[in-house]
Amino acid sequence: MTENFLYMLAPIMSSKIFLILLLGTLFGLILGILPGLGPTTGAALVLPFTMTLEPLSAIILLTSIYCAGTYGGAITAILINTPGTPAAAATCFDGYPLAQKGEAARALGMATFASAFGGIFSVIVLIFFAPILANIAYEFGQPEYFALAIFGLTMLASIGEGSPVKNLLAGTFGILLSTVGKDIMTSVDRFTFGVGQLTEGIGFIPVVVGLFAISEMLVQSTLTNQIFKRVAMKAVKLPTKEDFKYCFKTILRSSGIGTFIGILPAEGGTVASLIGYAEAKRWSQNPSKFGKGAIDGIAGAETANNAATGGAMVPTLALGIPGSATTAVILTGMIIHGLRPGPDLFKEQPEFLYGIFGAMFFANILFFIMGFFGAKLFARITLIPSRLLWPMIFVLSVCGTYSLNQSFSDVLLMMIFGVIGFVLRKFNFSVVPIIIGLILGQLVELTLRQSLVIFDGNYMLFFTRPIVVTFFVLSIIALSFPYLKKIKKK
Amino acid sequence: MNKVKKLKKGRLNSALFSLNPEFFLLLFIYLFCIVTYMSSLYFDEVPAILVRGIQPATFPKGLIILIAFLNSILTYLYFTKKIVSNTILPTLFYKTIFAFFVFVLISHFVDLFLALIFFSFLISYWWGEKNIILILSLSIVFPLLVFVLFETVLGLRFPAGILTNLYYN
Numbered sequence: 254m255t256e257n258f259l260y261m262l263a264p265i266m267s268s269k270i271f272l273i274l275l276l277g278t279l280f281g282l283i284l285g286i287l288p289g290l291g292p293t294t295g296a297a298l299v300l301p302f303t304m305t306l307e308p309l310s311a312i313i314l315l316t317s318i319y320c321a322g323t324y325g326g327a328i329t330a331i332l333i334n335t336p337g338t339p340a341a342a343a344t345c346f347d348g349y350p351l352a353q354k355g356e357a358a359r360a361l362g363m364a365t366f367a368s369a370f371g372g373i374f375s376v377i378v379l380i381f382f383a384p385i386l387a388n389i390a391y392e393f394g395q396p397e398y399f400a401l402a403i404f405g406l407t408m409l410a411s412i413g414e415g416s417p418v419k420n421l422l423a424g425t426f427g428i429l430l431s432t433v434g435k436d437i438m439t440s441v442d443r444f445t446f447g448v449g450q451l452t453e454g455i456g457f458i459p460v461v462v463g464l465f466a467i468s469e470m471l472v473q474s475t476l477t478n479q480i481f482k483r484v485a486m487k488a489v490k491l492p493t494k495e496d497f498k499y500c501f502k503t504i505l506r507s508s509g510i511g512t513f514i515g516i517l518p519a520e521g522g523t524v525a526s527l528i529g530y531a532e533a534k535r536w537s538q539n540p541s542k543f544g545k546g547a548i549d550g551i552a553g554a555e556t557a558n559n560a561a562t563g564g565a566m567v568p569t570l571a572l573g574i575p576g577s578a579t580t581a582v583i584l585t586g587m588i589i590h591g592l593r594p595g596p597d598l599f600k601e602q603p604e605f606l607y608g609i610f611g612a613m614f615f616a617n618i619l620f621f622i623m624g625f626f627g628a629k630l631f632a633r634i635t636l637i638p639s640r641l642l643w644p645m646i647f648v649l650s651v652c653g654t655y656s657l658n659q660s661f662s663d664v665l666l667m668m669i670f671g672v673i674g675f676v677l678r679k680f681n682f683s684v685v686p687i688i689i690g691l692i693l694g695q696l697v698e699l700t701l702r703q704s705l706v707i708f709d710g711n712y713m714l715f716f717t718r719p720i721v722v723t724f725f726v727l728s729i730i731a732l733s734f735p736y737l738k739k740i741k742k743k
Numbered sequence: 744m745n746k747v748k749k750l751k752k753g754r755l756n757s758a759l760f761s762l763n764p765e766f767f768l769l770l771f772i773y774l775f776c777i778v779t780y781m782s783s784l785y786f787d788e789v790p791a792i793l794v795r796g797i798q799p800a801t802f803p804k805g806l807i808i809l810i811a812f813l814n815s816i817l818t819y820l821y822f823t824k825k826i827v828s829n830t831i832l833p834t835l836f837y838k839t840i841f842a843f844f845v846f847v848l849i850s851h852f853v854d855l856f857l858a859l860i861f862f863s864f865l866i867s868y869w870w871g872e873k874n875i876i877l878i879l880s881l882s883i884v885f886p887l888l889v890f891v892l893f894e895t896v897l898g899l900r901f902p903a904g905i906l907t908n909l910y911y912n
Contacts, residue, residue, distance in 0.1 A: 301897065302896070429803060439793065439799050442787070641877075665847065668843055702797055
């Protein structure tokens, strides 16, 4: 226990790692503030750079971007009524009206405090819950992993962006993409169409950068006439004693909600913040104030989206199932560095895992300090015109994508996926399921085929294993959840 | 009831005859399913003794069928629900796509670095920046910085080209 605690201090004990943590937090904050970018794109853009770092430093860089990027979106949401990240969408509802009333500093202060509190709460849950989950996962065989991956994919039906059917279709497309290249078990070429570069499969980075950065660039090309009105602000104010008393229960509730939603595979900060906001409204003493500048509305949404960061890391580290789009990138980073998340990692490399836990803990403290003292300065980032910003993002995307395999076909693939992503987004498809599908695809196929070897081809034997049946039942619930919600509303 | 029928008929007519982009997306997905399914028929079969659970083509085939099934639900929803889609895109979008093509051509046939400079300049200008000196300096300085950073920190070697060769030689 003491040993693990010391591992957690590693990020602040080593000046090199602390510098990486600081840079990651700063970079994440900036990316979160810039509308259209966000922690997922940021982590994907930074991923090639992590190749020069040791595994712990690399993952610390990515996780600090994740934590700070999720908070950064609130600054833009409050000051210009545009969520810097999708997870900050619910913050706009009350953040901007409050800012318009001349209380931007109060709104930002609450968002900063609530985000840091939610983030730290979720890291504490992560520290205690991830090892327990990893221990449970020791009981898992291939059929259980298959059922778990299926559960993760069915959760896509309720991720909140786009319709459930569209999400599932996008997720299935992502799995199909993972089958391109040599079949891992028999070395048979699949969907390579005679193109040599495709035998290795479709790389994760070109797809992520294409779907997020390039498609967003195309979206921005349709919005260049948009003029943002930024609300002026003097300095961030810490919540007053009254605000703190008034919102404390909301913050505590949203911490729990956010962490729980984060733990569910594939769900992320966006769903967490929407539910956190809705619950804050439901339990509020003044629900009529919501949408007009309710301080507990900001607290509910901001606590939940940051609480989801620690929650999402639980299945990512303990089971190797990404809890959100950004954790899918972090998972890729771990794989690139030769680490396979799962129960064995907890036994073999506790120093690595507790180093990450510590880094996430300190990243939350760092963005709180940066946000509190520097929000006014960071808010100026929103003034960077997209006509200058996006060409720079494009340059970074091209070089980053090229660098992984030094292959121009990856750059072409990135651009193709940029166009695909734009078209899908135009028709209200979410691109997140494609990423989750792509990363889970290989696991689904491999575990299915290995299970069938164990079962001698008899599919019915899946139903003789209690954990598998539990996951299948959960999958059915996940699939029907959006429709049950509709029925309940009616 | 009549109104619903009229609406459905109206949707059908508009879908088939007014080139509705959403309808074409659904058709494209069906086409994608057909093409990928057909190509999966040509995957090599593994002898029974080497089969690990299922044939290599079985899993992708299942996924394609699932995509087609989900697409059929979307098609049903398309005809029964009034989906408003705003698909009119500004000229700037097409200009950006054109810039992508120019980038690919220049980077493939001339030089990646030059393509990045040209692309950055084109996009900044088309998107509304009229300060030519600012665009020029940013279009040259930023790709140069990234180029040097990737070259020195990551030890990356960029593909040969007019400007890149000057740097390497």
